[in-house]
Structures are given as structure tokens and as C-alpha cells.
Amino acid sequence: xxxxxxxxxxxxxxxxxxxxxxxxxxxxxxxxxxxxxxxxxxxxxxxxxxxxxxxxxxxxxxxxxxxxxxxxxxxxxxxxxxxxxxxxxxxxxxxxxxxxxxxxxxxxxxxxxxxxxxxxxxxxxxxxxxxxxxxxxxxxxxxxxxxxxxxxxxxxxxxxxxxxxxxxxxxxxxxxxxxxxxxxxxxxxxxxxxxxxxxxxxxxxxxxxxxxxxxxxxxxxxxxxxxxxxxxxxxxxxxxxxxxxxxxxxxxxxxxxxxxxxxxxxxxxxxxxxxxxxxxxxxxxxxxxxxxxxxxxxxxxxxxxxxxxxxxxxxxxxxxxx
Numbered sequence: 001x002x003x004x005x006x007x008x009x010x011x012x013x014x015x016x017x018x019x020x021x022x023x024x025x026x027x028x029x030x031x032x033x034x035x036x037x038x039x040x041x042x043x044x045x046x047x048x049x050x051x052x053x054x055x056x057x058x059x060x061x062x063x064x065x066x067x068x069x070x071x072x073x074x075x076x077x078x079x080x081x082x083x084x085x086x087x088x089x090x091x092x093x094x095x096x097x098x099x100x101x102x103x104x105x106x107x108x109x110x111x112x113x114x115x116x117x118x119x120x121x122x123x124x125x126x127x128x129x130x131x132x133x134x135x136x137x138x139x140x141x142x143x144x145x146x147x148x149x150x151x152x153x154x155x156x157x158x159x160x161x162x163x164x165x166x167x168x169x170x171x172x173x174x175x176x177x178x179x180x181x182x183x184x185x186x187x188x189x190x191x192x193x194x195x196x197x198x199x200x201x202x203x204x205x206x207x208x209x210x211x212x213x214x215x216x217x218x219x220x221x222x223x224x225x226x227x228x229x230x231x232x233x234x235x236x237x238x239x240x241x242x243x244x245x246x247x248x249x250x251x252x253x254x255x256x257x258x259x260x261x262x263x264x265x266x267x268x269x270x271x272x273x274x275x276x277x278x279x280x281x282x283x284x285x286x287x288x289x290x291x292x293x294x295x296x297x298x299x300x301x302x303x304x305x306x307x308x309x310x311x312x313x314x315x316x317x318x319x320x321x322x
Contacts, residue, residue, distance in 0.1 A: 001114070001180045002047055003028055003068050005321070006170050006187035012154040013171045013188055019126070020154040022161060023168040023189055024109055025080045026072035027089055027316060031057070031108065031145075035064035035117070044316035052092045056101045057108045061143045063136065066115035068178075069145070073106045079165050082288065086312040090246075108145045110137075114178060122178035129178070162192045195311065198222060199319045200285045201229055201258040202270075202278040203251060204236075206244075216244040216251075219310065220259075220270065220278060221289060224319050228260030229283050231270050233305030246313065251281045258283040286314040286322065 012020070029050060033040040040060040042051045051058050054071060073088075075081035088100045113133035114122050121129050130150065137147040151157045157169050168191035176186035198221040206217030218236035222229040239247070257280050261269045270278070288311035 001030060001043075001066070003030055003045055004112075004179050004181070004187065005045075005183040006189040007183055007185050009171070009188035009190050012158050012169070012190065014154075016152070017173055017175070018154060018171045019130075019174055020151045020157045020169050020171045021111060022148060022157070022166060023170045023191065024070040024072050024148075025082045025167040026070040026109070027082070027085055029054075029057075029069060029071055029108070030114075031065070031067045031069065031110070033060035033063075033065050033067075045321055046316065046318045048316065050089070050316070052094055053088055053090075053097055054101075054106060054108075055094070055097050056144070057106060059143060061141050061145065063141045064115070064117050065113065065136070065142070067110045067133075067142075067145070068112040068114060069108050069110035071106050071108055073104050077165070080167070083311060090313070090315060109148050110142060110145045111148060112178065122180065125175045125177065126172050127174040158190060166192070167195075168192045195288060195290045196223075197286050197314050197317055197322055198232055198289050199224055199229055199283045199322070200247075200251065200281060200287055201231070201283045202280045203247070204234070204274075204278050206240075214279075216247050219247070219287065220274060221287065221305075222259050222283070224322050225260070229258050229319075231259040231274075233308060234274050235287075235289055235305065235308045235310050237308065238310035243310070243312075247285075250285055250313070252284075253279050254282050256280050284319060286317045286319060288312050288314055 028045050029042045031040045031042055037060055040058045042054055042058055044050050057071060072080040073084040075084050084104060088104055091097055091100060113129050116132060133147060136142060154171055161169055171188045173186040200219050201222050202220040203216045204218045205214035216239060218234050220234055222231045259270050289308050290311050291305045291308040
């Protein structure tokens with residue numbers, strides 16, 4: 001099963017039909033803990049098994065449950081930060097995972113209950129699923145997993161999360177059913193940080209590379225659309241060392257420009273200054289990018305990146321998930 005996805009929004013939905021939650025800056029995981037199993041199976045948004053990476057979370061609860069939630073870890077400022085989790089999310093070695101769990105402890109924030117004791121709950125409205133989830137948590141049946149609070153006042157939560165430096169909020173219709181793998185308008189996300197997951201279509205070598213071996217200095221990234229991959233800009237800040245090496249190991253060159261042209265989108269098409277010297281790659285790798293400017297935070301991501309920085313590789317997401 002793949003998780004239900006939220007639609008980007010421009011404002012907090014008004015009215016009593018909506019409820020609001022904190023948007024966590026972490027990694028989305030489904031936790032499947034059938035009765036009798038001592039370990040929960042953790043899967044990413046694209047249904048990859050991530051159980052080994054999170055041994056402290058994979059200790060299963062006492063009951064048969066299937067839950068949806070976000071794995072988070074805190075930075076030095078005490079705030080949830082995806083960047084803290086980057087090394088952990090790519091690891092599958094049990095020994096390293098145990099050491100990571102000691103050094104970078106993670107918390108599983110469970111916000112939805114999809115199955116309980118063999119009963120599938122996805123056709124129940126959100127309000128009913130939430131009621132059952134809170135009862136199970138109150139009974140102590142979720143172990144160390146946490147169930148974050150919900151709020152009726154979305155505007156207040158939006159302001160508070162912005163002031164506290166949190167990522168944003170997610171608003172949900174109380175009557176919404178759970179639709180696995182779908183991006184639904186019954187869930188709306190509003191981010192304070194101007195961050196997005198984009199697809200790599202090419203890379204440019206680092207300036208002044210010595211020894212005849214080119215190193216990655218910048219990525220050319222785009223936004224998937226129904227008409228193709230629309231170019232959104234070049235990202236160089238934050239790439240270097242192990243990150244550049246990891247990117248080089250993953251990217252597969254094709255020699256063909258994968259971006260849609262200006263006939264598809266006025267902002268599509270790679271400018272000659274960016275295309276010159278670029279190594280074109282297969283557009284399958286998703287990366288997280290942070291940028292300045294409110295235009296990029298809008299649902300359509302119109303416009304180009306402004307002073308962008310590379311945050312990390314999202315191997316838990318595929319282009320079709322965006």
C-alpha cells in the first residue's frame with residue numbers, strides 16, 4: 001500500500017469541516033505490524049522496505065495495526081529537520097543502523113490508522129479513524145510511537161508553526177476517506193519553508209576540476225508535469241564531497257536533454273548558458289531543494305529557483321510520486 005498524498009495549497013481552508021495538523025519535516029513511512037510479529041515492516045512512499053534503517057521504530061506494538069506517519073529527528077535547535085535524517089534513510093546495514101539509532105534517535109509520529117486487529121479502516125471517515133487511533137494510543141498499544149495533536153483553528157496553527165520555525169501545516173477534511181496512493185484535495189498542505197522535491201535531468205562539472213576527472217558541481221532540476229519535465233533551474237550550493245560522489249554513483253548519463261521545451265511551458269526549455277557543458281541523465285532521481293521566493297512555494301512552482309541549495313537525495317520518492 002502507498003500513502004495518501006496532500007495537495008499543495010495557497011491558504012488555510014476555512015470552516016469546521018477541516019481539522020489541522022503540524023507538517024513534519026521528516027520521512028513518510030507506513031508501519032505494518034501484523035499480530036504475532038515482533039517487528040514492524042516500514043515502507044516508504046514508493047513501497048520500498050526501510051525496516052532495517054529504523055530499528056528503534058521497527059519494534060512492533062502489541063496489536064495488529066497498519067499506520068501512516070512521519071519519522072522525525074531534531075536538529076541542534078530542537079526542531080524536526082529532514083537533513084538530520086539523510087544519512088540514516090539511505091542505510092540498510094543493521095550494524096550501522098543500530099549505531100545511528102544511538103547517535104541520531106528518531107521518533108515515529110503516527111497520524112493515521114489504516115487497519116486495526118484485521119479490520120481495514122480506509123473507508124471510514126478521518127474523524128472515526130482518528131478517534132480509534134487516539135484510543136489505541138491511550139491504551140499504550142503503540143509502544144514508543146507518538147500520536148501528534150490536531151487543531152480546530154488552522155490559522156492559529158499556521159501562524160504558530162511559522163513563528164516556531166516548523167515546516168508548515170496539513171489540513172484535512174473530517175469526512176475524508178483514506179485513498180492509498182492518491183493525491184487528494186481532501187488533504188491540503190501549506191509549507192513555510194520554500195522547499196520542493198524535483199527531478200534531476202543533468203549535471204554540470206565543478207569549475208577548476210583537476211586531474212582530468214570531472215566532479216559534479218551543479219544539478220539541473222525540473223518539475224514533472226503531464227507534458228514532461230519542466231526546467232526549474234540549476235542547483236550548486238550544498239553539493240560537494242560525499243554528496244557529489246553519491247550523486248555520481250546514482251546518475252545515469254544518456255546524452256539526451258530530458259526537459260520539455262518552451263512550446264510546452266514558457267518557463268520550460270533549458271537556457272543555452274545552463275545547457276552548455278551539461279551531462280544529460282535519465283530523469284529518475286528525486287532531490288530535495290530549498291530556495292528563496294514565495295513564487296516557488298506556490299502549488300504550480302511557476303518560475304525558476306532563486307539562490308537554491310541542495311538539501312539531499314530522496315530515494316524514498318520517485319518522479320511519478322510528485
